[in-house]
């Protein structure tokens with residue numbers, strides 16, 4: 001990508017992933033990128049305050065103000081297009097985007113999911129992991145397609161699930177890895193290192209070992 005990558009972060013709540021991305025840009029870990037706007041579908045989202053503190057523009061677009069999903073998404077698309085957004089980063093955005101929205105920003109939307117996709121897709125991924133008795137779970141950054149939680153995977157981190165684990169303790173530990181792999185995925189996107197073929201992402205960087213992000217060596 002030549003020039004500055006203009007990023008929109010979409011949130012619904014807490015915004016700790018947003019915070020980690022803000023820091024990564026601030027510290028120059030991600031270069032040539034700017035968070036132009038933070039959009040929330042919830043006016044009480046804590047993440048909005050984090051953005052405002054950093055002087056980042058915030059916009060609230062709530063579904064209750066729209067009669068259909070399509071009209072809601074039209075507003076979202078119009079808002080993002082007006083701001084010339086290059087990359088849309090979903091960070092705890094609790095809405096499923098339709099193919100109508102996705103096709104407007106093909107291969108320009110990323111999401112983070114708190115499990116090793118394709119395992120434990122959907123809601124309460126950490127609870128699903130704890131209940132299932134798996135030994136490992138983790139987190140996944142992937143491109144968004146019209147199929148929920150199924151787009152090409154960019155990075156995953158593996159996190160052990162202990163016997164005495166609760167949803168809460170596992171969520172906390174996974175979150176620490178989310179804060180590492182999301183900035184990394186964005187950095188590689190901005191540097192033009194992600195190549196999508198079919199449902200696979202090739203990372204064009206010989207220094208990056210695709211399988212190195214395994215706890216606890218991160």
Ligand code: GRF
Pocket residue numbers: 011013014015016017018047091092093112113114175178
């Ligand atoms: C994270 O666990 C993320 O994986 C999921 O929603 C949560 C958002 O947390 N999609 P935060 O708002 O970034 O703190």
